[in-house]
Amino acid sequence: MTETPRTPDKSGRSAGRIIGRILWVSFKLLIIPVLCIAALLVGLAIGYVVLGDQPMSGVFDMNTWKHMYDLVFADGG
Secondary structure (H helix, E strand, O other): OOOOOOOOOOOOOOHHHHHHHHHHHHHHHHHHHHHHHHHHHHHHHHHHHHHOOOOHHHOOOHHHHHHHHHHHOOOOO
């Protein structure tokens, strides 16, 4: 008997490979926004503490940023 060589079936991928591929694509899509948010937070902290000579505890206080917003967008009237 002679056997014919089998061609690998690409449609029969294992579930582990599919899940791994989905996770890798999700990671690649999410890494840029996560890095941008991290850079924003680090930049806010450096600007507030180093350039503004303020304590680190005030960096993430919402009243601080509300006050800055009010200063920037105050009515000049």
